[in-house]
Amino acid sequence: MLRLPVLASVVIAAVVLLYGAAGLLGERHKLAALAPLPPRGDYAITLAFAPERFHQLLLQDQGRLVEVRERTVYMKDVAPAALRDIARAYWVASIVPWSGP
Amino acid sequence: MGTAGVLLLLAAWQVSVPLVGLGPYFYPAPTDVVGAFGDLIRKGILPVYLADSLERYLAGLATGAALGIAGGVLIGLNRRASLALSPLLKFLFAIVEVAWIPIFVVWFGYGPKTILLALVYVVFFPVLYNTLLGVRTAPQLLVNAVRSLGASSFQVLRLVILPSALPGIITGLRVGAGFAFRGLVFAEIIAAKTGIGYLIFEGTQSQQTARTIVGMIIMGLLWLGIDQFYLRPLERATIQRWGLTVDAEQRR
Amino acid sequence: MSPARREALVLGTLPFVAILGTWWLLPLLVAYPPYLLPSIGTVLDFARESLLDGSLLRNVLGSLARLAIGFVVGMALAVPLGIAMALNRHVAQLFRPVLSFLQAIAGIAWVPLTIVWFGIGNGSVVFVIANTIFFASLYNTVIGVQSIPQSLHRAVRSHGGHGLGLLTNLILPGALVQILLGVRTSMAYGWRALVAAEMIAGSSGLGYMTMEAVQWQRTEVIILGMIVIGLLWVVMDRTIFTAIERRTVGRWGLLQR
Numbered sequence: 074m075l076r077l078p079v080l081a082s083v084v085i086a087a088v089v090l091l092y093g094a095a096g097l098l099g100e101r102h103k104l105a106a107l108a109p110l111p112p113r114g115d116y117a118i119t120l121a122f123a124p125e126r127f128h129q130l131l132l133q134d135q136g137r138l139v140e141v142r143e144r145t146v147y148m149k150d151v152a153p154a155a156l157r158d159i160a161r162a163y164w165v166a167s168i169v170p171w172s173g174p
Numbered sequence: 175m176g177t178a179g180v181l182l183l184l185a186a187w188q189v190s191v192p193l194v195g196l197g198p199y200f201y202p203a204p205t206d207v208v209g210a211f212g213d214l215i216r217k218g219i220l221p222v223y224l225a226d227s228l229e230r231y232l233a234g235l236a237t238g239a240a241l242g243i244a245g246g247v248l249i250g251l252n253r254r255a256s257l258a259l260s261p262l263l264k265f266l267f268a269i270v271e272v273a274w275i276p277i278f279v280v281w282f283g284y285g286p287k288t289i290l291l292a293l294v295y296v297v298f299f300p301v302l303y304n305t306l307l308g309v310r311t312a313p314q315l316l317v318n319a320v321r322s323l324g325a326s327s328f329q330v331l332r333l334v335i336l337p338s339a340l341p342g343i344i345t346g347l348r349v350g351a352g353f354a355f356r357g358l359v360f361a362e363i364i365a366a367k368t369g370i371g372y373l374i375f376e377g378t379q380s381q382q383t384a385r386t387i388v389g390m391i392i393m394g395l396l397w398l399g400i401d402q403f404y405l406r407p408l409e410r411a412t413i414q415r416w417g418l419t420v421d422a423e424q425r426r
Numbered sequence: 427m428s429p430a431r432r433e434a435l436v437l438g439t440l441p442f443v444a445i446l447g448t449w450w451l452l453p454l455l456v457a458y459p460p461y462l463l464p465s466i467g468t469v470l471d472f473a474r475e476s477l478l479d480g481s482l483l484r485n486v487l488g489s490l491a492r493l494a495i496g497f498v499v500g501m502a503l504a505v506p507l508g509i510a511m512a513l514n515r516h517v518a519q520l521f522r523p524v525l526s527f528l529q530a531i532a533g534i535a536w537v538p539l540t541i542v543w544f545g546i547g548n549g550s551v552v553f554v555i556a557n558t559i560f561f562a563s564l565y566n567t568v569i570g571v572q573s574i575p576q577s578l579h580r581a582v583r584s585h586g587g588h589g590l591g592l593l594t595n596l597i598l599p600g601a602l603v604q605i606l607l608g609v610r611t612s613m614a615y616g617w618r619a620l621v622a623a624e625m626i627a628g629s630s631g632l633g634y635m636t637m638e639a640v641q642w643q644r645t646e647v648i649i650l651g652m653i654v655i656g657l658l659w660v661v662m663d664r665t666i667f668t669a670i671e672r673r674t675v676g677r678w679g680l681l682q683r
Contacts, residue, residue, distance in 0.1 A: 179521055180523055387539070
């Protein structure tokens with residue numbers, strides 16, 4: 074009788090889980106070369122495209138956004154948890170340490 | 175045949191673009207919209223906005239429904255309370271949730287609180303009102319019968335009052351869910367920085383009208399999905415179980 | 427007045443009195459900046475002022491006029507299409523998916539686009555209302571025509587009714603009940619759409635008045651706007667829509683509900 078709602082919920086849950094799992098895989102891949110993460114680090118985060126306001130706002134929540142040059146966003150004082158959050162986003166192409174401006 | 179209608183509309187839209195010739199800001203083509211859709215996915219904007227909108231919608235719906243059901247039962251159990259509060263509730267419902275948004279903005283600023291409150295408000299009243307109606311019309315005969323068999327007040331509530339109020343609760347939920355969905359889009363246009371409503375608004379603001387249309391299409395699909403996969407089955411289930419026919423679909 | 431009605435009236439006024447009392451007492455008990463909640467006096471002063479200079483009436487009439495125009499346009503499009511869909515299976519099958527999809531995005535979501543097309547002002551607001559009313563009453567028209575018993579169709583046909591005669595003698599009156607019954611719900615959506623559209627895309631009207639006041643934090647304007655919006659709906663609902671509903675039900679008898 075209520076098969077349809079249950080089925081729809083299962084499909085949605087599956088999509089959300091897969092999305093999360095793919096994010097975690099991406100995170101491990103992008104951060105593999107950076108371990109161990111310092112308590113506060115400065116990074117150059119390169120996207121697959123030039124960041125829009127949307128991406129800048131999201132990144133601003135995770136640390137101090139210093140500069141945006143073409144496809145790369147330079148950030149200071151990023152905590153490990155925040156960096157993992159950033160790395161999970163599929164539109165982040167690569168993350169490398171940055172030695173400051 | 176139905177697909178033909180959709181295809182016909184799309185074809186007419188695509189063909190009319192060069193004829194209208196106003197440029198993609200005024201009149202983007204379907205191909206522009208598909209491009210914008212791909213762009214929004216590639217840049218990770220759409221998943222975040224979709225999740226934010228759904229989260230807000232569910233939070234508002236759940237809170238509003240819970241408060242509405244609880245309030246409806248509490249008020250409905252007392253004849254005097256329902257007499258006293260009915261006019262006020264009717265008046266408050268008449269001040270549509272849309273009209274509360276300005277004062278919410280003054281009180282809570284542009285942000286999630288304002289959106290949540292507006293959604294809770296618009297779900298609360300139809301659910302409360304229909305629950306109240308259901309509770310008030312619970313057959314007194316059954317209440318007395320169950321009570322004389324030694325049922326506690328809680329058992330009376332669970333065995334007689336809630337079941338007889340259930341169709342009303344579902345009706346209220348369905349009405350509230352519809353108003354809340356439109357309310358969500360409006361609230362996001364006014365008071366959000368993310369979400370499908372914001373996408374619809376921001377698209378034209380940033381001269382990317384194709385993004386606005388992507389937002390509108392997502393919104394339409396979302397509502398069709400909610401309706402088809404949740405609201406209608408829920409309604410059918412209550413009707414089958416409790417033998418109530420209010421839905422016009424059933425009559426045909 | 428019967429005792430039961432008197433009791434309902436007395437009890438029903440109590441919460442309003444309590445709210446007004448709290449509102450009146452609150453500034454005496456707690457300190458808060460007056461812009462958060464203006465006193466009753468401030469709201470009344472503004473009400474008098476805006477009544478005297480005619481601005482309130484202008485806004486109310488402007489809103490009602492836009493609602494009426496949107497309603498007429500929406501109905502004028504919905505009724506013919508609804509009848510065509512109900513009478514012709516092919517039309518129905520062709521249009522149904524497109525329309526049910528467009529219905530899902532009906533209303534306020536069109537505002538940003540209409541601002542691009544028509545600019546800020548009446549055009550955008552009327553478009554949104556007409557759009558909302560159209561989709562809300564289309565469905566009712568289809569159901570209305572479909573609920574006319576097949577035997578009546580045959581009866582009219584066998585007396586030589588066809589074409590225009592069939593339309594004016596059977597289909598329009600037959601569908602009218604359902605259409606009129608749907609007016610109340612359509613208007614509930616249309617009213618929301620009006621207020622919302624005026625807030626984003628209006629240049630006058632009740633919605634514009636309330637949203638505009640946010641910038642200047644003139645809460646007395648906002649609160650007066652809310653009260654007027656609530657009262658206006660209650661009055662319209664009581665005098666027009668409920669009356670239509672009662673009359674149609676009384677005159678034509680409600681189909682099996």
